[in-house]
Amino acid sequence: MEEVASQLALHPSDSPSVYLSGCRGSGKTSLLMLLAKFLKGEGYEVYFFESAQDIPQGAGWEFEAMLEDENNKVAVLIDEVTSDPNSGLFTYLLKGSYPNLVTIGASVPLYSPHPASFDSLLRMTDLMLREDDEDFQKLVQYCVELKATTPALTRAICKYLLEQCGGHTFPTLAFIEHFFTRDEVRGLLANKTAFDDYFRGPYFACSPFYQLVRNMCFEQLLNAEIEKVAFRVMGGKEEAGDISTMIQLGWWNRNTGDFISRFLVNACVSGVECGALFLDQKKSHEETTELLIVEGLAGMDDSDFNCLQQHTSSVKVQNGVSFNWARKARAKFRNVHLPFQERGSVSVVDFYLNDDASSTAIQVMADANLQGYDASDYPWQRRVIFNFADWLSLPGNTAVHDKVYTFMRSTNTLYRGTTPIKTPAVPQLSGGSSFVRPAGQTRSFSTVAKRFLTGMRRW
DSSP: OHHHHHHHHTOTTSOOEEEEEOOTTSSHHHHHHHHHHHHHHTTOEEEEESSGGGSOTTHHHHHHHHHTSTTOOEEEEESOOOSOTTSHHHHHHHHOOOTTEEEEEEEOGGGOOOGGGSSEEEEGGGSOOOTTOHHHHHHHHHHHHHTSSOHHHHHHHHHHHHHHTTTOHHHHHHHHHHHHHOHHHHGGGSSHHHHHHHHTSHHHHTSHHHHHHHHHHOGGGGSHHHHHHHHHHHTTOOOTTHHHHHHHTTOEETTTTEESOHHHHHHHHTTOOOOSBOOOTTSOHHHHHHHHHHHHHHTOBGGGGTHHHHOOOHHHHHHHHHHHHHHHHHTTBSSEEOOOOOTTOTTOOOEEETTOTTSOEEEEEESOOOTTOOTTTSOTTTEEEEEEOSSOOOOSOGGGGGGEEEEETTTTEEEETTEEEESSSSTBOOSOOOOOOOTTOOOOOOHHHHHHSTTOOOO
């Protein structure tokens, strides 16, 4: 509210106005309601409209009659500025010369393409809830007093949910309320591991509650064309105009050059369609894991590797190639799950087999140096690493080499440990061009790999 008040103070001599831009669920309505209460306390006569369409004809004349008396202070707050701001009413509200009139409008950018008519533009990505905000601290304390779990774990989970939602008001409050006030999920707060397994697992992502919050905040994902744009951006293969579309939807943080929240990333992930086939649960984890990796690669093409050329950030490369492979793998099989993604985390799990967090999981990496990984500090019993790299990098512990799959784009070959198991692994991949290696990673092509290139078995 202080930021909005400071913007209004910049234009004291005319009719000050501020436009709040952000996606659904970002807190625009909540902020407007708080501003209405604040302005009421400052002596304003406040008029709150849920949409510009709700403003009655002739309202401008009524406002004008009130504003002729300089002692009357009027505030007009509009939750959805969907009308043309150049229309007669908005011309009066935004371009008049009444210092005792304040106009504050809010909307998703896509639906109100004329914010320039307002004096000031504030993006909700710059006005998010933060951990040190007094309101958030009061909410955390309320949850602590519910005694659903220990105070330390309560604070940790509230902070985690705030970070997941990027500080957006509605999903943050909805998730916190869900986990701390509902008896059916309180058992998940016994420890952080139990909470993480549920929150990132298939049952929560498919629950009616999660789908409700997802659709409330990102209903445009139900549009097939918007979903395609989001998928291209996630996969690092955006086309001209894709980022502009994300900005228009309020889904892009210009400061970070990334999506506004992990929740949005996972809203996209949860929308990935699954195929009709089932992985045979009677087979060993080794067999099903290898089949899943092979089938995912088989569906990829040149565009799925664009992220390796377009982005210098190793995080975006890893996220991009991981998502592109995972989409193709899930397109084949029904009983696999893409869990919530932790952007840039080195411990992320990208795929569960058989929808089961307790079974084998696949972690996708890009250009990863695995030489320091050993059995003592990595969960090899539950984890398989799938590395997109142009060299074989394996842990020092040879006993876990079979837990590492490597796809070499330069030779279009998939390895398990040091053994090549399929070539070409990506039938639709053209050429044999190499990865662009990050600076300092200039390892030569493994002599072990060269030895196995002849006589390998083909699928």
